[in-house]
Amino acid sequence: xxxxxxxxxxxxxxxxxxxxxxxxxxxxxxxxxxxxxxxxxxxxxxxxxxxxxxxxxxxxxxxxxxxxxxxxxxxxxxxxxxxxxxxxxxxxxxxxxxxxxxxxxxxxxxxxxxxxxxxxxxxxxxxxxxxxxxxxxxxxxxxxxxxxxxxxxxxxxxxxxxxxxxxxxxxxxxxxxxxxxxxxxxxxxxxxxxxxxxxxxxxxxxxxxxxxxxxxxxxxxxxxxxxxxxxxxxxxxxxxxxxxxxxxxxxxxxxxxxxxxxxxxxxxxxxxxxxxxxxxxxxxxxxxxxxxxxxxxxxxxxxxxxxxxxxxxxxxxxxxxxxxxxxxxxxxxxxxxxxxxxxxxxxxxxxxxxxxxxxxxxxxxxxxxx
Ligand SMILES: NC(=O)c1ccc[n+]([C@@H]2O[C@H](COP(=O)([O-])OP(=O)(O)OC[C@H]3O[C@@H](n4cnc5c(N)ncnc54)[C@H](OP(=O)(O)O)[C@@H]3O)[C@@H](O)[C@H]2O)c1
Numbered sequence: 001x002x003x004x005x006x007x008x009x010x011x012x013x014x015x016x017x018x019x020x021x022x023x024x025x026x027x028x029x030x031x032x033x034x035x036x037x038x039x040x041x042x043x044x045x046x047x048x049x050x051x052x053x054x055x056x057x058x059x060x061x062x063x064x065x066x067x068x069x070x071x072x073x074x075x076x077x078x079x080x081x082x083x084x085x086x087x088x089x090x091x092x093x094x095x096x097x098x099x100x101x102x103x104x105x106x107x108x109x110x111x112x113x114x115x116x117x118x119x120x121x122x123x124x125x126x127x128x129x130x131x132x133x134x135x136x137x138x139x140x141x142x143x144x145x146x147x148x149x150x151x152x153x154x155x156x157x158x159x160x161x162x163x164x165x166x167x168x169x170x171x172x173x174x175x176x177x178x179x180x181x182x183x184x185x186x187x188x189x190x191x192x193x194x195x196x197x198x199x200x201x202x203x204x205x206x207x208x209x210x211x212x213x214x215x216x217x218x219x220x221x222x223x224x225x226x227x228x229x230x231x232x233x234x235x236x237x238x239x240x241x242x243x244x245x246x247x248x249x250x251x252x253x254x255x256x257x258x259x260x261x262x263x264x265x266x267x268x269x270x271x272x273x274x275x276x277x278x279x280x281x282x283x284x285x286x287x288x289x290x291x292x293x294x295x296x297x298x299x300x301x302x303x304x305x306x307x308x309x310x311x312x313x314x315x316x317x318x319x320x321x322x323x324x325x326x327x328x329x330x331x332x333x334x335x336x337x338x339x340x341x342x343x344x345x346x347x348x349x350x351x352x353x354x355x356x357x358x359x360x361x362x363x364x365x366x367x368x369x370x
Contacts, residue, residue, distance in 0.1 A: 033110055034060035035069045040136030041349060044096035046087025049353055053085060053100060061140045065114035068143050070125055072370045074159035074343065075104025075134040077356035079283065084132075091310060093132040101134030103127065105149065105158035106370075109138065117143040124151040128322050129313040130162050137346070137370050147322050150329055156341045156367045157332045160192065165328045165337065166321065167282060167309045168196035172204070174312075175280050175305055176256040180205030183231070183251045185272040187211040188260035188285055190221050192365050195228055195339040197258060202229040203336060207251050211236060211268055213261070215362055228338070236265055244271045256280070263288030270296055278303040340364035 038058040045052055063069045081102055083089035093099065108123045119125065128147035133139060149158050172178065184201060188194050189210035198208045210233040212221055222233040231251060238247075245253055255276070257269035260283030269279050270292060279302065281290060296302045313321055331337035342364045344352040352366040 033063040033069075033112065035063060035110070035138045035140050036060060036071075038136050038138040039346070040133070041100045043085055043098050043100065046085065046092075046095070049082055049085040049357065050350070053349075053353065055349060058136060058138075061138075063110050063112050063140050064142075065112045066116070066143050067112040067140050068108060068115060068117075068119060068125070068146050069110040069138060069140045070106035070146065071109040071138055072104055072106040072134065072136060073124070074155045074367050074369050075101045076156075076160045076163075076341075077352060077366045077368065078102065078163050079285065079356075080163070081135075082357060099133035099136050101136075102132060103130040103159065103162045104134035105155055106139065108146075112143070115143045117146070117148075119143065119146065119148060123148050124155075124158055125149065126158060126162065126325070128162065128325060129318055135349075135368065147325065149325065150333065153329055153332045155369075156343055158329065159367055160339075160341065160365065161325050161328050161332070162321070163309065164192035164339075165196045165200075166324055167307065168193050168200050169324055169328065170309065170312060171258055171280055171282065171307050172197065172200055172206070174307070175278055178204065178206050178256065181207075181252070183207035183209055183248075183254045184256045184258065185209040185211070185254045185269055186258040186260075187265040187269055188258075188283065189225055189230065189233065190362070191260060191283075191285075192339045192341075193258075193260060193282070195225070196337065198225060198228050198230045199331075199337050203331070207231040209248065209251065209254060209272060210234070211239065211265060213265065217362060221362075224340070236268060239268050239271070244268070248272075258282065259290065260285055261288075262286045262290050266290040267292075270302060273300070273302060276301050276303075278305055280305045280307050282307040341367050343367045343369045346370045 040058045041053050042056045043052040084092045105126050108119050108121050125146040125148050127145050186197055189212050201208050208230050210230045214235045214237045218235050225233045253274040255274055257273050257279040259266045259269050259281045262284045263286045346368050355363040356366040
């Protein structure tokens with residue numbers, strides 16, 4: 001039996017009550033199946049993640065009739081996860097006792113008695129569309145949340161396939177019709193989204209012009225991106241010239257650019273774009289605004305657009321999302337999609353968080369292994 005909630009610390013009592021209320025819709029009177037006790041990374045208030053996040057014990061949760069209990073295997077720390085904890089992301093889990101994380105992969109641990117989805121114990125599943133609370137060792141959610149994924153790829157890929165690779169895939173399709181032989185330009189090219197853009201574009205025969213920031217290790221980063229298929233990689237300082245297009249050689253001038261940095265790095269995208277080109281902003285890593293010279297509107301007729309995966313997924317795209325995830329994991333399996341990650345045991349969450357927040361310099365994507 002689960003311990004009575006009055007025995008829990010206040011924050012976990014609320015967590016316990018929230019879970020009991022969401023699950024009661026699915027419980028059967030006879031059900032007495034419970035998840036194992038869990039550990040979760042929780043926060044009761046918004047603020048600097050290193051101050052407000054803590055690892056807490058979570059009591060067993062009842063597995064209702066159509067619920068699935070999943071033992072988490074791995075979950076990443078994405079920039080948006082950090083923004084949610086800080087309280088600056090527009091959609092966030094309710095406080096207190098919010099559990100961090102938004103995507104990840106786990107293994108089916110127990111099935112409620114009325115589950116109809118074709119799931120078996122041990123299957124790998126991801127929440128799809130992603131949902132709050134993946135930084136915990138066991139999760140109980142309705143069967144409709146879970147999407148079974150292939151288990152013949154490294155678990156870190158299954159854990160990270162949704163937020164960043166799917167963003168890259170959508171942005172290549174949703175704004176400008178691209179044909180084989182075209183080129184696109186992007187900044188933040190070392191990010192997971194950036195690495196995926198390079199490889200997904202290459203699958204379609206599209207060239208990529210990539211901008212990275214000047215930092216220790218930028219020459220090595222350039223080589224790595226070229227190995228992934230990048231046509232050109234420039235540091236921002238290399239583009240401090242009047243005619244950046246003269247650097248393109250035989251590459252066509254791009255009609256589409258992706259900006260996840262802002263500030264000067266966004267201005268460099270605009271410099272590369274051709275007449276009537278479109279810049280899509282999907283992130284703001286430098287925390288600096290995008291400023292556009294008036295002349296770009298008048299003489300180049302530039303369009304500025306934005307992309308937010310969460311909005312795209314909310315618009316009735318759950319099934320499409322799953323089809324694309326299967327496609328992306330297929331590319332991973334074929335060796336056509338890879339990106340740098342560092343897997344860190346759950347016990348070292350604080351170190352992973354510091355690395356994800358840039359406190360140890362540039363680091364690969366941090367993936368927590370449970
Ligand atoms: N709109 C959406 O739906 C959506 C979806 C997914 C991701 N995103 C956004 O996409 C961006 C990339 O996400 P990710 O998870 O792929 O990134 P990531 O793998 O965690 O990598 C972080 C990236 O940000 C760069 N960076 C970090 N601090 C920076 C700074 N102060 N100035 C300039 N660049 C900096 C890093 O460059 P170095 O290699 O030089 O350290 C690296 O390229 C984020 O802004 C994220 O929020 C948006």
